[in-house]
Amino acid sequence: MIRFQSVSKRYDTGQEALSRVDFHIERGEMVFLTGHSGAGKSTLMKLIMLMERPTQGQIQVGGRATERIRGSAIAHYRRNIGVVFQNHQLLFDRSVFDNVALPLRVAGYHDADIGRRVRASLDKVGLLRKERQNPITLSGGEQQRVGIARAVVNKPALILADEPTGNLDPELSAEIMRLFRQFNELGMTLVIASHDIDLIGRMNKRVLSLAEGRVVAGANPNSSGRAEP
Amino acid sequence: MRAKEAPRPQGAVQSKTQWRDRLASWQAHHSTCALESLLRLLRRPLQSFLTWLVIAVATALPATLYVALQNVESLGYQWQDSSQISVFISADASDQALTQWRDDLRSRDDIAELTYISPQQALDEFRTHSGLGDVLDDLEQNPLPAVLLVQPSLAASQGQPLQGLLDTLQQHPLSDDARLDMLWVQRLEQLLTLASRAVFFFALLLGLGLLLVIGNTIRLAIESRRDEILVVKLVGGTDAYVRRPFLYTGLWYGLGGGVIALVLLALGLNWLATPVSQLANLYQSDFSLQGLSFIASLQLVLLAGLIGLAGAWLAVGRHLAAIKPR
Numbered sequence: 001m002i003r004f005q006s007v008s009k010r011y012d013t014g015q016e017a018l019s020r021v022d023f024h025i026e027r028g029e030m031v032f033l034t035g036h037s038g039a040g041k042s043t044l045m046k047l048i049m050l051m052e053r054p055t056q057g058q059i060q061v062g063g064r065a066t067e068r069i070r071g072s073a074i075a076h077y078r079r080n081i082g083v084v085f086q087n088h089q090l091l092f093d094r095s096v097f098d099n100v101a102l103p104l105r106v107a108g109y110h111d112a113d114i115g116r117r118v119r120a121s122l123d124k125v126g127l128l129r130k131e132r133q134n135p136i137t138l139s140g141g142e143q144q145r146v147g148i149a150r151a152v153v154n155k156p157a158l159i160l161a162d163e164p165t166g167n168l169d170p171e172l173s174a175e176i177m178r179l180f181r182q183f184n185e186l187g188m189t190l191v192i193a194s195h196d197i198d199l200i201g202r203m204n205k206r207v208l209s210l211a212e213g214r215v216v217a218g219a220n221p222n223s224s225g226r227a228e229p
Numbered sequence: 230m231r232a233k234e235a236p237r238p239q240g241a242v243q244s245k246t247q248w249r250d251r252l253a254s255w256q257a258h259h260s261t262c263a264l265e266s267l268l269r270l271l272r273r274p275l276q277s278f279l280t281w282l283v284i285a286v287a288t289a290l291p292a293t294l295y296v297a298l299q300n301v302e303s304l305g306y307q308w309q310d311s312s313q314i315s316v317f318i319s320a321d322a323s324d325q326a327l328t329q330w331r332d333d334l335r336s337r338d339d340i341a342e343l344t345y346i347s348p349q350q351a352l353d354e355f356r357t358h359s360g361l362g363d364v365l366d367d368l369e370q371n372p373l374p375a376v377l378l379v380q381p382s383l384a385a386s387q388g389q390p391l392q393g394l395l396d397t398l399q400q401h402p403l404s405d406d407a408r409l410d411m412l413w414v415q416r417l418e419q420l421l422t423l424a425s426r427a428v429f430f431f432a433l434l435l436g437l438g439l440l441l442v443i444g445n446t447i448r449l450a451i452e453s454r455r456d457e458i459l460v461v462k463l464v465g466g467t468d469a470y471v472r473r474p475f476l477y478t479g480l481w482y483g484l485g486g487g488v489i490a491l492v493l494l495a496l497g498l499n500w501l502a503t504p505v506s507q508l509a510n511l512y513q514s515d516f517s518l519q520g521l522s523f524i525a526s527l528q529l530v531l532l533a534g535l536i537g538l539a540g541a542w543l544a545v546g547r548h549l550a551a552i553k554p555r
Binding site: 080091 | 468
């Protein structure tokens with residue numbers, strides 16, 4: 001699903017965020033990405049989203065070489081990736097429904113189709129009854145679930161989550177992780193950046209560890225899936 | 230990642246929308262965008278109205294000048310209709326033959342008025358107006374010919390009939406020469422050409438100003454919707470999708486400004502109409518102010534709309550690219 005081949009990223013400021021990173025994530029996997037802040041997790045996510053381009057090396061996503069994806073093809077490429085942010089990036093000028101519907105509207109779905117899919121997605125995260133509310137009236141955990149509903153509404157093959165539980169208490173975090181596990185069981189590939197070692201340990205999934213821009217553990221699917229202490 | 234690759238029993242397969250559906254949804258997005266951007270403007274009536282007013286003033290100024298020019302032009306044509314022919318009588322014409330010819334001319338349909346100026350009258354007039362009285366006193370005889378001032382009737386005031394009348398007068402044995410006094414009409418035409426260039430230049434400047442005003446307004450609109458643009462870009466909105474509402478906003482600004490400009494213009498004309506027709510009455514003219522025709526009004530509004538669209542396009546091109554997801 002995702003293959004990095006000696007990928008380096010050096011920003012214009014001269015800071016080297018990733019250096020010669022190699023790893024492979026298979027279709028249908030659920031992988032945690034850990035490391036201290038500044039280890040390169042965000043850069044790695046941005047490279048997959050084509051928000052940044054590598055200075056060196058090759059990135060394949062879904063069997064496509066991403067360096068060939070340019071211009072308006074980037075927008076179409078992103079429609080196959082659901083993104084969950086730590087600050088959930090919801091728009092407070094519209095209802096929960098409209099927030100979740102955004103990826104479908106952008107992709108040009110029919111209104112009837114949109115209604116059906118948005119409700120299915122909100123149902124999955126348990127917020128069906130709040131579709132008419134403004135997200136600003138929801139709690140932090142609920143807002144994050146709206147963000148997740150928006151990420152999966154398009155049924156993307158890949159979900160990227162950047163510190164999705166960063167602002168939540170352990171109980172809500174566990175709930176979010178349960179949701180992610182369900183999506184994984186439906187066949188979606190998930191890459192979740194997190195520094196919550198305890199939570200990751202309990203999930204019993206493969207952990208890709210980054211330190212100072214290098215992969216220090218979990219580069220391949222067969223590597224053991226426990227978090228290092 | 231694509232739908233074809235690995236069909237699974239459930240989930241994670243992106244449905245492919247057919248091109249027909251896409252076209253329909255593209256159209257739907259256009260109409261939604263058009264409506265939503267208009268509603269967005271109407272939701273802040275004061276702010277939008279001020280912008281519309283700025284655009285309207287910038288549109289109404291050159292439009293007013295254009296209308297004024299049109300009116301002067303039509304006034305010029307009316308005067309041209311009343312152009313005179315001066316017939317210079319040959320010096321050896323006998324008084325009797327001349328009187329006969331004047332009677333003949335008076336009976337013609339294509340002549341409305343006939344005025345005879347004898348050489349003595351002409352000399353007196355010249356003496357009073359030229360300031361060369363002393364020089365004239367030295368002359369032994371009057372060098373000025375007798376003149377007939379011929380005022381063509383309305384039917385013969387233009388084109389072929391006028392030319393025919395002129396030829397007849399010219400070829401008559403008693404006439405030395407007949408001249409249509411067109412010089413001042415030509416001068417007026419030159420002045421009008423100059424004025425219309427000036428109006429065009431003025432309109433160009435104001436159009437440029439309009440472009441900048443709308444561009445700046447759209448830039449502010451883009452800034453205020455920055456978060457939305459970021460999210461839309463992240464969930465796979467194309468640049469065209471992001472651009473669309475702003476382009477419609479620009480179009481609405483332009484069209485609205487154009488309509489208000491028409492209203493301003495109509496109010497101004499209405500205000501001037503009475504004094505103008507009173508003035509025209511004093512000159513025994515039935516002249517009245519003409520506004521923009523329906524087609525010209527439509528063109529004005531459309532032009533303003535296009536300038537709005539262009540201004541939005543410039544702003545969007547410059548500022549949207551700068552908003553990238555980080």
